[in-house]
Structure formats: structure tokens, C-alpha cells
């Protein structure tokens with residue numbers, strides 16, 4: 146998949162993508178990311194990309210012409226039509242479901258804003274969607290662009306190893322993670338749960354699912370509501386609650 150990013154800080158995007166799983170996806174060619182800088186679309190000597198807001202008030206607004214010119218270049222760099230997505234705090238919440246959908250697209254143009262925002266007329270005429278990554282105020286769209294790219298990259302065939310890819314579709318999908326442990330088996334008198342040392346893979350699987358269900362019930366009941374549970378899972382959750390009650394009364 147290829148993603149084009151329109152941003153005033155292309156280095157911020159490319160530097161951040163050079164590490165780890167996404168860095169490998171880029172060097173293997175599973176993913177390609179190209180940046181387009183609105184400054185390159187400015188025509189004056191100062192390479193102006195922003196101007197004062199009509200109506201007054203603090204801050205600056207990204208002008209239409211430089212942004213539109215590089216955005217059209219970004220769109221034209223694809224052989225077919227691809228969705229143009231503006232990152233904005235007022236957009237549709239980006240989540241794993243939306244990431245799964247986007248990971249099937251042949252390409253994507255992400256537009257990251259800065260300052261107070263982008264001239265509304267550009268958003269109306271040159272963008273298909275607006276996505277937000279959550280309810281908090283950032284300084285611009287670059288970090289959201291990176292969040293979107295990282296999330297999509299992990300879903301592309303060939304990014305993760307076979308084991309990790311298989312785990313994505315596992316029984317624990319839609320739940321919080323179970324707890325993880327590594328050596329040493331005891332630290333400051335605190336031991337790793339005995340079942341993990343047992344070598345009984347069915348029991349380990351069952352314990353992990355129980356912990357994942359229990360943690361999701363405790364901390365993200367909204368996720369559990371949405372996902373639902375089968376009879377076996379409901380029983381495991383009851384087991385978790387009973388054991389938790391016992392632990393608390395000890």
C-alpha cells in the first residue's frame with residue numbers, strides 16, 4: 146500500500162516511520178510513504194502557507210492555494226482514485242475497525258494541518274473524510290498521521306511475522322491483553338502465575354482468555370458489551386470474578 150502525507154513537517158513523519166515494524170515494512174516495500182510539503186506549493190519569496198483568519202482572533206489559518214497545489218500533486222501521484230483524508234480534531238474517531246477498512250484501500254492521502262486549522266473551503270472541495278484520533282488537543286496532524294500509518298501498516302499482509310498475524314485474529318480479539326511475564330520466575334518475592342510454568346498449553350490458553358475477559362470487564366466494559374461473549378467465555382468471566390472476590394477477602 147502507498148500512503149501520501151501532506152505536511153509542513155515531512156521529516157517528522159519520515160523520521161518516526163524509520164523504526165521497528167513499520168521501518169521494516171517500508172524497507173521491504175510492503176508499505177510506501179511519500180511526503181508532500183505545502184511550502185513547495187507556495188509561490189512567493191517567503192514561501193507563505195498561512196494567513197490571518199477572517200473575522201479576527203488568534204492564530205493563523207492554512208491558505209488554500211499552496212496546500213491545494215501540493216495536494217493535487219499527491220493525488221495525481223496515484224494511478225487510481227484514492228481517499229483523501231484530513232486529520233482534524235473534529236473528525237470521525239479513528240479506530241481498529243476503520244484501520245481494517247483503510248488497510249484494504251490501494252492508497253491513501255493524509256492531510257495534516259497546523260496552526261488554527263485549514264481554510265474550510267479546501268476541506269469541502271478537496272477532501273473525502275475527516276478523521277480524529279481522540280478527544281484531546283494536539284498541535285497538528287502529524288502525530289495523528291503517524292498513528293494512522295502505524296495502525297494500518299500492521300494490518301498489511303507481510304508486515305508482521307506469521308505468528309503475530311495469526312494472533313491478530315485470535316480468540317482474544319476485541320479484548321484487552323492478558324498479563325505477560327518473563328524471567329526471572331520470582332522477583333521481590335512475587336512469583337509468575339504457576340499455570341504459565343506448567344507446560345499445559347490448554348490450561349495456559351484458558352487462563353489467558355480468562356484474564357483478558359476479566360481485565361476487559363474491569364477496565365473497558367464498553368468493549369465487552371460491543372463484542373459479546375459465548376457461554377464458555379461467560380463462565381470464564383464468572384470464574385475471574387469469583388477468584389477476584391477471594392483474593393480481595395484474603
Ligand code: 9D3
Pocket residue numbers: 232233234258259260261262276277278279280281282283284285286287289
Ligand atoms: C486550541 C485550538 N482549537 C481551538 C478550539 C482548535 C484546534 C486547532 C488545531 C485543535 C487542534 C488542532 C490541531 N490538531 C489536529 O490537527 C488533529 C487532532 C487533535 O488535535 N486531536 C485528535 N485528533 C487529531 S487529528 C488532527
